[in-house]
Amino acid sequence: MWISITESERENTSNHNETELIKGSRSILNLNYSFPTKVIFTSAMLFTFLVSVVGNSLVIYVVTKHHSMRTSTNCLIMNLAICDLLITLIQTPSFISQLYIGDTWFGGTVGIAACITISYGGNLLLYCSVVNLVAIAIDRFLAVTRPLTYKLSSKWVVKLGIPVIWLTSALLSINSALVAKISNDGTPKCITYEYNSTEDYMSAFGLGGSLVILIVLYSIICYRLWRRKIPGEVSSNQHALATRTARKVTVLMVSVVLVFVVSWAPAYFITLNSIYISVMQYPFLIIFTYWLILNSSACNPCLYFVFIESFREGLKTACLRCRPPELRMCQERQYEMEEPMRNRQTLNNFTQQETSIKLTAYSTVNHTVAPL
Numbered sequence: 001m002w003i004s005i006t007e008s009e010r011e012n013t014s015n016h017n018e019t020e021l022i023k024g025s026r027s028i029l030n031l032n033y034s035f036p037t038k039v040i041f042t043s044a045m046l047f048t049f050l051v052s053v054v055g056n057s058l059v060i061y062v063v064t065k066h067h068s069m070r071t072s073t074n075c076l077i078m079n080l081a082i083c084d085l086l087i088t089l090i091q092t093p094s095f096i097s098q099l100y101i102g103d104t105w106f107g108g109t110v111g112i113a114a115c116i117t118i119s120y121g122g123n124l125l126l127y128c129s130v131v132n133l134v135a136i137a138i139d140r141f142l143a144v145t146r147p148l149t150y151k152l153s154s155k156w157v158v159k160l161g162i163p164v165i166w167l168t169s170a171l172l173s174i175n176s177a178l179v180a181k182i183s184n185d186g187t188p189k190c191i192t193y194e195y196n197s198t199e200d201y202m203s204a205f206g207l208g209g210s211l212v213i214l215i216v217l218y219s220i221i222c223y224r225l226w227r228r229k230i231p232g233e234v235s236s237n238q239h240a241l242a243t244r245t246a247r248k249v250t251v252l253m254v255s256v257v258l259v260f261v262v263s264w265a266p267a268y269f270i271t272l273n274s275i276y277i278s279v280m281q282y283p284f285l286i287i288f289t290y291w292l293i294l295n296s297s298a299c300n301p302c303l304y305f306v307f308i309e310s311f312r313e314g315l316k317t318a319c320l321r322c323r324p325p326e327l328r329m330c331q332e333r334q335y336e337m338e339e340p341m342r343n344r345q346t347l348n349n350f351t352q353q354e355t356s357i358k359l360t361a362y363s364t365v366n367h368t369v370a371p372l
Contacts (some may be wrong), residue, residue: 005091033099033283033287034217037099037284037287038099038100039150039323041096041099041253041287041288041291042096042099044291045092045095045096045290045291045294046092046096047290047300048088048092048291048294048295048297048298049092049294050168051298051302052084052085052088052297052298052301053085053088053089054221055175055298055300055301055302056081056082056084056085056088056297056300056301056304058305058315058318059078059081059301059304059311060078060081060082060085061318062311062314062315062318063075063077063314064165065314065318066079066314066317067253069311069314070311071109071154072139072143072154072155072157072158073136073139073140074310075158075160075162076135076136076139076158076161077126077136077304079132079162079165080129080132080136080300081116081300081301083125083128083129083132084129084296084297084300084301085297086121086125086304087122087125087126087129087293087294087297088294088297088298089142090118090121091122091124091290091293091294092123093294094251094296095287095290095291095294098286098287098290103189103190104187104188104189105182105188105189105190106188107182107188111188111190112132112182114190114310115180115181115182115190115191115192116177118180118190118192119174119176119179119180119190119192120174120176120177120180121178122176122192123172123173123176124167124169124170124173126173126264127168127169128165128166128169129208129260129296130207130260131165131168131169132165133210133214133256133257133260134210134213135161135165135212137214137218137221138212138217139154139157139161139219140217140218140221141217141220141221141254142157143225144220144224144225145220145223172206176192179191179192180192203285203360204268207264207268211260214257214260218253218254218257222253222254234336238317248307251307251309252303252307255303255307256303258302259296259299259300259303260296262296263291263292263293263295263299264291264292265295266285266288266292267289267290267292267293270285270286270289276305316324346347
């Protein structure tokens with residue numbers, strides 16, 4: 001077995017759970033993980049840490065470096081990447097320490113400040129991710145349903161939306177800072193949760209409501225994109241391209257929602273008191289849910305680069321800038337030599353499209369105007 005717990009440890013775990021329940025608060029216990037478990041999950045978390053830091057940093061770089069990438073949706077995606085990056089930087093050391101020292105903490109003013117920071121920061125970034133996902137869904141919904149009016153107001157939406165996201169998340173996380181404390185039962189421990197059925201139900205309503213909003217909005221968006229018709233005479237190739245684009249958008253949206261649900265739902269349900277006590281008998285599940293949270297932060301940037309072409313182009317540009325100057329100059333010279341050919345091809349395509357539009361308009365007039 002990966003996890004070894006003796007009978008006496010199980011009894012101590014059960015007794016400790018009952019004590020924590022009576023006090024109205026609880027924290028993760030000092031569980032005895034086997035050496036293979038420590039190696040496997042430490043390696044997995046470090047790999048996820050690397051992917052998340054590199055991926056989210058590239059997302060932030062691409063959006064900030066290229067002016068053409070600063071659309072409303074991309075700015076919200078960059079804000080989500082900042083949340084994911086902070087989650088990775090803050091939570092990875094905490095999760096890995098659970099494998100080796102459990103929830104053992106250090107006392108004093110520094111210990112209390114660190115406990116409050118971890119508790120408040122973790123909840124702040126969780127709410128920020130949730131609210132940011134909802135904001136992206138609303139942004140896409142308005143862009144699809146009201147493209148003309150929303151294009152004029154999209155800049156104001158970003159300027160006001162991102163501060164509102166952080167302010168809302170900060171207000172929702174205040175209780176976690178008030179609850180966090182250091183226990184004085186022999187070994188100092190950081191307690192970041194206080195059992196309160198009302199708070200649990202309110203949190204469930206908030207997260208569940210956010211999930212419902214995401215599903216509804218993305219369903220409408222996918223339906224609109226799938227059913228949208230291109231004006232004019234659409235060739236079979238154009239229709240196939242539009243269908244492929246709609247499918248890519250659908251897969252991206254569904255993937256974002258699924259990653260969010262799969263990554264955060266297990267950790268949330270474990271915090272429910274009745275489930276928490278039973279799951280403590282299988283500590284492997286707890287450390288697995290920790291890894292899922294980090295995995296969410298690593299998967300999101302991968303989805304952006306896989307499904308959004310503008311991010312891939314920005315990534316290519318960033319990679320070209322990292323090459324040696326001699327190779328970069330050679331490629332730039334080759335690009336300049338090929339530019340006339342590309343311009344000629346673009347002009348030919350434009351001429352063909354213009355001719356097609358004229359023929360379509362002429363055909364329409366001939367069919368609608370009766371002869372004298």
